Amino acid sequence: MFPEFGQFSLILAWVFSLLLAVMPLAGVVLKKQALQQTATALSWAVFFFLAVAFAILLHAFYHDDFSVAVVAANSNSALPWYYKLSASWGNHEGSMLLWVLLLSTWTVAVALFARTLTVELKGSVLGVLGIIAFCFLSFVLFTSNPFERILPMVPADGSDLNPLLQDIGLILHPPTLYMGYVGFSVAFAFAVGALITGRFDASWVRWSRPWTNTAWAFLTIGIALGSWWAYYELGWGGWWFWDPVENASFMPWLIGTALIHSQAVTEKRNLFKSWSVLLAIFAFSFSLLGTFLVRSGVLTSVHAFAADPERGMFILLILGFTIGGSLLLYAFNAAKIKTSGSFELVSRESFLLMNNILLVVIAFAVLFGTLLPLLADAFSWRKLSVGAPFFNSVFNFLMVFLLSLLGIGQLLRWKKHNKKGWRITLLIMLVSAVVIALILPWTLSGKLYWQVWLGMALVFWVVASLVNMVIERTRNSRSFIAGIRKAGVGFWGMWLAHLGLVVSTTGVVLVSNFDIEKDYRVEEGDSVQLNNYRFDVDRFQIIQGPNYVADRGVVSIYRDDKKVAEVNPEKRYYSVQGNVMTEAGIDGSLLRDLYVSMAEPLDDSRKVWSVRLQVKPFVSWLWWGAALMALGSIVSITDRRYRLKTSSASVEKTL
Incomplete structure (x- = not known):
């Protein structure tokens, strides 16, 4: 019965989204404030019934209800519970339900936190969000129903989740x-x-x-x-x-x-x-x-x-x-x-x-x-x-x-x-960026390409600008800390976001030009030298996973005869669908990643393999830079200006 309740909740959400799309906007057109004020309650109704529907879909995946078509097509009783839950959005129907649920979450957040909005504008905004919700709920109900049943011939087990999706990436991404x-x-x-x-x-x-x-x-x-x-x-x-x-x-x-x-x-x-x-x-x-x-x-x-x-x-x-x-x-x-x-x-x-x-x-x-x-x-x-x-x-x-x-x-x-002297400042920044971009890559690698020089010159150009901004903001303050406080969180949010762009750009430039990779034929006991690292293949072994069997390599990595890492690349075999997946063994650090992946076995004993070894400098900076950009954006919205409970007129006056 649970899937039918989920279907009923979807229908109710669809009805309330139609009301949300019509009533507040009708109130705006007709100048009826009572109709405009219905927007908040209707937003909560849409969110509630969508949350109930999604909770029921999660229940169906968790309890292996293979009478539901999407569960049968995208799950399996041997799947770990956390992958069962994430499998609910690892398919078209479930992902669209999640899409609309998140839309309703944003809608409720606007209704809850945008208290300084005029009733008219709030009704208009929530009404527009209601139109979008109605359109996509119509799409879900009429073309992508996540609660469609397989009756009366219910399969004994599911077809399994695509092995590519059996990863924490599906849970988070x-x-x-x-x-x-x-x-x-x-x-x-x-x-x-x-x-x-x-x-x-x-x-x-x-x-x-x-x-x-x-x-x-x-x-x-x-x-x-x-x-x-x-x-x-x-x-x-x-x-x-x-x-x-x-x-x-x-x-x-x-x-x-x-x-x-x-x-x-x-x-x-x-x-x-x-x-x-x-x-x-x-x-x-x-x-x-x-x-x-x-x-x-x-x-x-x-x-x-x-x-x-x-x-x-x-x-x-x-x-x-x-x-x-x-x-x-x-x-x-x-x-x-x-x-x-x-x-x-x-x-x-x-x-x-x-x-x-x-x-x-x-x-x-x-x-x-x-x-x-x-x-x-x-x-x-x-x-x-x-x-x-x-x-x-x-x-x-x-x-x-x-x-x-x-x-x-x-x-x-x-x-x-x-401001006087700004051209001199730019000239100093430019010369510094060009010189550092020439010296630093050569010092680190002994190589210099024009792409690296240009990319790093741009990086140091923006870095010099960011440093100059901090100097300007703190110059006339009693202390550096006082200057930081005086600059305001909006400034520091922007500064962090731009710093994140610099960090990501650095990662892109260096990993794109200094990445080293090579394929080898190896067997147990072999040692392979790549750049400054020695990769010792200790052994290959077969392991049993929750719903797969894997060939696992044990590879020790040395630099200057000092062991720096041990990685475990895998080649996994998923029996339900017969899929084969590669799991790389990676030792990551701030300055480089050491990357080992297993390609194919080269003999019947499965003790000889084709492997790919890679040294990837600064690759993690790509993602750390993105984290800084996101952090800067979040810091910006903590500015107290966005929490002031003022009217439209008073907001306009402050400008």
Whole structure:
């Protein structure tokens, strides 16, 4: 009976989402405050019934209810309990239910914490979120029902979860990524709410900024977790493949980054209002586009959940409705969006504008490369494959300009920068960056490539700028600590996020150019030298896992005859589906990773193997940088300005 209760809860959530989509917005149009005030209660109702439905789905997976189709197709009685629970979103139907549940969580959070909103704007925002929830609940109910039964012939056991997903990455990555995807719906709803109510003062941006930053932080961590998961799970040692689904998460991140900066200008200077509205629309639209790419089957990817044209068409209709409707609303109201104030070429606004243009250009370049094979197929052109060379060349070229502008822009003042001596400061920064970029890589490796020099010069250019910012902020204070406090958490959040970008860029530059990898034929007792490390193959053994059998290698790693690590690469065999998976053995540290993966056995005794050995310098900096960026975004929203319980008028007065 439990699955039927889950189905009933879904239907009730669908009904209440329809009411949430209609009643508050009808109240805004009719100027009926009583209808506007229903938004909060309806938001809680949608959340409650979705939470009940998802809890029932978890119950079905945990208790091996193979009468439920998604449980039978994606679980097995031998699966560890934690993988059983994560398997609930390791499939199309369950992941979509999680998607809508997280949307309702964001909706309730807005209803609960946005108490300073006017009743009209709050009703508009929650009403827009209700429309999105209704659309996707319709999608779940009519095309992707997670409670569909297999009756009366219930299978004795399930088909098992894809071995690729039997990993902590499935537990952490999808929920975090979805929180970022769905979180941009709040920025979208605020933008559309402003268009509906005609409120284009800077206050709606101030209300929207904490939600945008939080969504961006979740998306940043989600993308980093996906990269880390692919790095150690796939056995290739790669951390980014420009896969269509990876691109689908990267594009809204780029637009969201531009949105954060645009909102900062709108709040502080009452400028870039149109930018803030359009970027909010496109950030969520790109999130929906990612959902379409993952679930429609139009593009092939190891990450894709489904290949169903009906589902793809449904999401495409939602995407068209969202983009088309919001842009049409923007077109009708564009003339009403007024800005006040001006800025000169040498000002922070000017450089933020140029950076935003570059971020948008990068996003659309990635979109072009991702969809070009699809367009070629649709128009019967010759088969096209757009791979890493295209994306790397375009992305790296534009990032040179982005980092160059960042190093200057964050030092400039608002409106007009007329501080004396700033050109001398820039010259000192430039010379220092160029010299350090020449000396440091040569000292560390004895090699120097122009790509490394250029990348590290840009890194040290931004680092010099960050150091200069701290000096400027603390120069006239009684003490360094007093200066730190005076700068404010908003400044330090921005500073940490930019430092995170520097750390990630350092990792990308160094691991891309100094990565060492080589394939070997080894047997027990062999020693192999790679760079400064000796890899001793102690033995190969067979072990029994909870639902697999594995060949495990025991490899000791030495440097200067001192043992630094022991790693255990595995080749796993999952009996239910007959899958084979590679589990790399990795010894990680702040400065390098030592990476060992087993390819294929070379004799019947399974004591001789083909293995891949890799030394990957600074690869962990990729993910530590992402963590710093997310931390900076979260720190920014702790600014007390976003906790002030003030009216719209008083907020506007403080600007």
